[in-house]
Amino acid sequence: MWGHIFDLNNPLIGADNTWVLWAICALGAATAIYLEQKYDWAAKVTGAIIALVLAIILSNFGIIPMAAPVWDAVWGYVVPLAIPLLLLQCDMRKIGKEAGRILIIFLIGSVGTACGALLGYAVLGNFIPELDGLAGVFTGTYIGGTVNFAALGAAFEVSGDMISAATVADNLLMALYFFVLIAMPSIGFFRKHYKHPYVDEIEAASASGNKKAGETNAAAFWGRKEISLKDIALAAATAFTIVAISNIIGGVFTAIIPTSNPVLQMLNTLFGNMYLWITTISMACATFAPGFFGEIKGTNELGTFLIYLFFFVIGVPASVPMIIKNSPLLLVFAAIVVAVNMLFSLVAGKLLKFNLEDIILASNANIGGPTTAAAMAVSKGWTKLVGPIVLVGTLGYVLGTYFGLIVGSILGL
Template sequence: MWGEIFNMDNPLVGADNTWVLWAICAAGAAGAIYLEQKYTWAAKASGAIVALVMALILSNLGIIPTASPVWDTVWNYVVPLSLPLLLMQCNVRDMGKDSLRLLGIFLCGSVGTMAGALIGFAVLGNFIPELNALAGVFTGTYIGGSVNFAALGEAFGVTGEMLSAATVADNLLMALYFFVLVMIPGIGFFRKHYKHPHQDAVESGTADNDTEGTAAAAYWGRKEMSLKDIALAVAVAFVIVAVSGIVADFLAGVIPTSNPVLSMLNTLFGNMYLWIATISMICATAAPGFFGEIRGTNEMGTFLIYLFFFVIGVPASIPLIVRNSPLLLVFAAIVVIVNMLFSLVLGKIFKFDLEEILCASNANIGGPTTSAAMAVSKGWTKLVGPCLIVGTIGYVIGTYCGLIIGSLLGAA
């Protein structure tokens, strides 16, 4: 019925209508930023959620396509370019402890993902075809992000139809969970029972500011920036991404995959995001007087990340889930809920900060890019680098955890 009213198979703006789609994406990101800084309701929801919801509505109404080369460009080029910009002032000397702490709660959440997959299979195994294999696939993707999805689907021989339905469920659930994670820091229960120093720092930094609008407007107030700053920031970002790609491709080509240990190292050191984070932080640490003095890097990087927020909401097709496999969404929700419970309960027991728990859980479910993006949107700048590092490690362990779960449940 929905598909008859809103034709998602033939959207109003075609997938190859590049300039119009870029215009919609850029306008959506700019609109989200404007609303976040102008209106209290948007600030409470956060600009990230506003952008995501805009895209979700447009795609589900059949106005923009759920798949397009434009969205692929944002994932493949815009996001990598945003990361060096956001990390140019991340001195490694200030980050080591944060990375180790984030890794600790990330591993707790990973155990929760595995437990959630087993629970979900026990509840729905008789109702969803190939769920033993899909449980392994969801375990991998909800520990290491979407990078593990296709690899595990191929490893377990999941049929194209079920893999397609699982992809849609994954996209929709990730968008919904991102919404939940961004909202949690503003909920009184969590603020009362968990430490939240990063959020306190953001709020204290804007409390006495006289800028009109919301706290976001105060945080992102006008700053002096020159043409030289823009030129250096953009050039450095391109160079770091280019060098990272070269290093990752080289190491992926020379490190063999003949045994599990070498295969793990190949996956880790052959990942471009690891090298973007590493090289960016080495530069920021080795030459803080140069990189730290480039103005406007956070602003430019954050706008690029807002384009990414918009794109996250695009593939979340509600009609496809309703039509194809609604129970897969239920299974994915079980896995994610158990991950969140493990993260929150163990995080409380081991005295992790609320921001660390949320970023680690996001790194589990969405990967390093969505986790870092959330840290950026909330102003938790010290966690951006650790999010990227921990999320990249998840790419490695996610594959192996998925293989373990799938094998335990009898998948081929």
């Protein structure tokens, strides 16, 4: 048995051992939540980071596989179900201002991503093969997501070996960057120089009389609430129905909108995206029927647990040995791109006097996409920002490919 330890190609638990992998995923999420609500040190680190670290340790020690159908199921089924649960309290009439600020920072951060890719190419272009094409690929994925990564990799005809190395670097860098973003609201420099009303609101609520002695902020925020069987049934039925309808609508638009020119391609990508419709329908339900959907208890709790499963899965493919062996310079390149994105976002946010929470989530939406940004908003208790960041982040799927093509064109591809 011990021979499997550290053998990433032959993990102790195989990819086809479905029930055991689901159990580990659920236990990882539950452990992170328990520690966050039990111990002050864990509350400061946050359960999201704990879940990520647990997954990285298990996968890099050869205990669980880095690729498995269970992980795909979390991305393909768990995350879509989590989003409507988390948005049923989001009345669109109350979030316009937040969405506008996040959109501005997101667009500025997108320019920062493109500039970071060009800077990274100038520094490392002579040392990394095919970096002209990969610069476009990283630009697309750090504005949009995996769909942009795949599309631009094919467009620039990047070799399979370099795509694999870039994927490993991307996964590890994203995990590391999430650590930074989640920690930022606790760092004195950022608290001093930026407004942070949502952080203040959570801390004030935790410090009120509702918080018991020795209780962490997370435990106070997620205290026991009344919930019934009817609530669970309505929450589950609503989530499944919204996702099913959104999947159908996205498929219809994908089929009927041609891709014969760039404008139509953009519309096909935007309206064919299931997450756009999940977000839109969920927020429409919350806005136009708040007396029904807004009264369903437990939606935030159920959705948040599903998001913690997602946080665990994010850490699984981050292979440290693969980075050391195959793509250390690509990790440096990715870090340059992300650092410039963060610089653009922080400077613009400061000049425009935007909230620290807006800046963090917009940058997260650039680098990780709308799902990871929504997950971070949930883990921090910034529930009012979940809807806006999903909507803004979804726009990245459209913009990412075009920014990537522009960067590739600048570099002569």
